[in-house]
Amino acid sequence: VSLKESFADNFLIGAAVNDALISLKDSLGANLIKKEYNTITPENSMKWMYMEPQQGVFEFETADRYIDFSTKNNIAFIGHNLVWHSQLAEWVEKITSAEELNASLKNHVQTIAARYTGKIHGWDVVNEALNEDGTLRNSLFLEKLGPDYLVNSFKWAEEADPKAELYYNDYNMTHVEKRKGAIELVKMLQKEGVKIDGIGMQAHWGLEDPTLEQIETSILAYADLGIKVMMTELDITVLPNPWDLEGAEVSQNFEGSEQMNPYSDQLPDSVATQLAKRYKDIFELFVKHSDKISRVTFWGINDGHSWLNNWPIEKRTNYPLLFDRSYQPKAAYHSVLEIKQDS
Numbered sequence: 378v379s380l381k382e383s384f385a386d387n388f389l390i391g392a393a394v395n396d397a398l399i400s401l402k403d404s405l406g407a408n409l410i411k412k413e414y415n416t417i418t419p420e421n422s423m424k425w426m427y428m429e430p431q432q433g434v435f436e437f438e439t440a441d442r443y444i445d446f447s448t449k450n451n452i453a454f455i456g457h458n459l460v461w462h463s464q465l466a467e468w469v470e471k472i473t474s475a476e477e478l479n480a481s482l483k484n485h486v487q488t489i490a491a492r493y494t495g496k497i498h499g500w501d502v503v504n505e506a507l508n509e510d511g512t513l514r515n516s517l518f519l520e521k522l523g524p525d526y527l528v529n530s531f532k533w534a535e536e537a538d539p540k541a542e543l544y545y546n547d548y549n550m551t552h553v554e555k556r557k558g559a560i561e562l563v564k565m566l567q568k569e570g571v572k573i574d575g576i577g578m579q580a581h582w583g584l585e586d587p588t589l590e591q592i593e594t595s596i597l598a599y600a601d602l603g604i605k606v607m608m609t610e611l612d613i614t615v616l617p618n619p620w621d622l623e624g625a626e627v628s629q630n631f632e633g634s635e636q637m638n639p640y641s642d643q644l645p646d647s648v649a650t651q652l653a654k655r656y657k658d659i660f661e662l663f664v665k666h667s668d669k670i671s672r673v674t675f676w677g678i679n680d681g682h683s684w685l686n687n688w689p690i691e692k693r694t695n696y697p698l699l700f701d702r703s704y705q706p707k708a709a710y711h712s713v714l715e716i717k718q719d720s
């Protein structure tokens with residue numbers, strides 16, 4: 378039994394993928410995708426800096442290959458993302474006039490969304506537009522275009538691809554203030570008559586934080602908006618966070634420190650068990666609310682490829698996913714499947 382079969386009655390099960398998979402350099406990974414998942418999200422290659430590296434010059438080749446791969450294998454494709462302040466192209470950051478920025482944003486959203494009309498299950502239209510206190514992030518877009526950029530981005534995406542689902546996606550979506558901000562943002566879009574189909578909780582979580590209660594409250598609060606709730610970038614870090622160290626300077630260089638990279642050889646059984654329990658708990662919660670949750674996507678397939686080996690400190694050995702560095706299923710994989718076997 379696979380993940381996608383086990384949760385077929387509940388939600389789509391996905392993973393973020395990198396270019397090695399679709400260029401067939403990673404056949405193990407590609408086969409695992411076909412077996413276990415029914416939706417994929419490109420981890421990096423559809424971001425602005427790759428899609429439109431020069432003004433008006435679009436690079437579609439890689440994205441086209443992703444779409445072909447998912448169409449051929451009947452996999453729902455999630456576009457990530459159309460509008461984000463990070464991984465922008467340099468030329469965008471240099472724009473000084475509001476008119477030019479607005480026209481460039483419009484062209485970017487419309488050109489890409491239009492190209493893949495009918496082939497995309499959903500778009501992360503806007504990514505990470507909120508500050509931690511729930512106010513709008515002071516990005517280039519907000520600074521020059523005001524909150525209209527949010528409304529317009531969704532409108533342009535809808536015009537270009539009326540059938541794709543359109544999402545707002547962000548992290549720390551279980552935090553009280555940010556949650557309030559996200560709810561306000563969605564209500565603002567709804568009030569403007571803009572189509573928004575769902576909200577993405579990225580779900581970059583830890584072994585204990587956020588609590589199940591916080592996750593549940595958030596799922597219910599977002600579902601109350603009348604839109605779909607998705608876990609879009611799920612992973613569970615097992616490593617200490619430098620910011621949690623007493624007196625630690627955020628800028629301090631912890632690279633190579635054993636304290637910050639305690640499992641460089643292997644993950645102790647006790648932690649593997651803790652991770653498996655954590656995954657089981659959160660999946661039980663997802664299943665409980667599967668009338669509200671439409672998709673759960675992991676941010677990667679195997680531990681070796683996870684961005685968490687390089688963040689917030691580079692070159693660590695993290696174990697955040699369901700498959701190990703050789704693509705073997707971990708205890709966490711089995712514990713997630715067990716939920717459905719028990720029921």
Ligand code: G3I
Nearest residue numbers: 420421457463464504505548579581610676683684685688
């Ligand atoms: O491709 C270059 C390579 O040529 C170069 O040698 C290497 C040296 O650093 O960098 C490579 O680019 C890296 C890229 O990932 C591809 O691996 C970038 O440095 C690195 O910054 C980039 O990180 C990505 C990050 O977004 C960028 O902000 C992560 O892989 C990706 O997982 C992460 O994904 C984000 C979501 O899009 C939004 N939500 C948060 C999530 C995690 O940060």
